[in-house]
Amino acid sequence: MSVSLKELESELNTLLKPEQFTDYCPNGLQLQGCSEIKKIVSGVTACQALIDAAVEGNADVLLVHHGYFWRGEDQTITGLKKNRIQSLLEHEISLFAYHLPLDAHKELGNNVQLAQKLDFVVEGVLDKSATNPIVFKGRLQKSHTFNDFMHFLAARLEREPIGITGSTEKISTIAWCTGAAQKYIEMAAEAGVDAYLTGEISEPTVHIARETGLHFFSAGHHATERYGVQAIGDYLARKFNIFHEFIDIDNPA
Ligand SMILES: [Zn+2]
Incomplete structure (x- = not known):
């Protein structure tokens, strides 16, 4: 089974209501990938290790708590951010990030x-x-x-x-x-x-x-902060009959 990116986005925004929050980052779809979604990978932070694991796991969507484009950060897409974004775009993986709405x-x-x-x-x-x-x-x-x-x-x-x-x-x-x-x-x-x-x-x-x-x-x-994305990913998997895998990238901080 699959669901369209549009329908998934609409479900997430209905559920998490990002428009009600004043936050330090854009909440919702941060990077657009392919239009049909069969598998979601979730994780805490959209770091390179999580992206690599999502690519390995054939994800169409990466759902995280800590995404990109934080207020006050360098607005250019260079360095580590360029590498991360390039990996996602090359593999047509959409990035959804929800910060305060997920808390x-x-x-x-x-x-x-x-x-x-x-x-x-x-x-x-x-x-x-x-x-x-x-x-x-x-x-x-x-x-x-x-x-x-x-x-x-x-x-x-x-x-x-x-x-x-x-x-x-x-x-x-x-x-x-x-x-x-x-x-x-x-x-x-x-x-x-x-x-x-x-x-x-x-x-x-x-x-x-x-x-x-x-x-x-x-x-x-x-x-x-490992548990919110897992619950949301499981909810979406049940609702749309698609796959969801939570990937924990160990972080002692
Ligand atoms: Zn946090």
């Missing part, structure tokens, strides 16, 4: 999918004033000590997290935002949850965790 989606998005992976019960959002919130809150199925939770994260995400102990308290309630969202740690502390989890950590994050008494976990930018 925010309430069923298939990165945050809700990460919650499923980690057995969090989703109870609401912290950034309530945002049109499309991306900082979620909820509770663990059972409370964990700091050390238990570190082991749990390492096992579920297959990557050692960095943890900062905020207090001696166990963790029952948690807030989280996938990717590089360490700046929301104070929002989490004000909300009174026991812990905050995101993908990355910065030097000041450590002090904020210690001084607010909030446990902090940096579980990997890549590791926390």
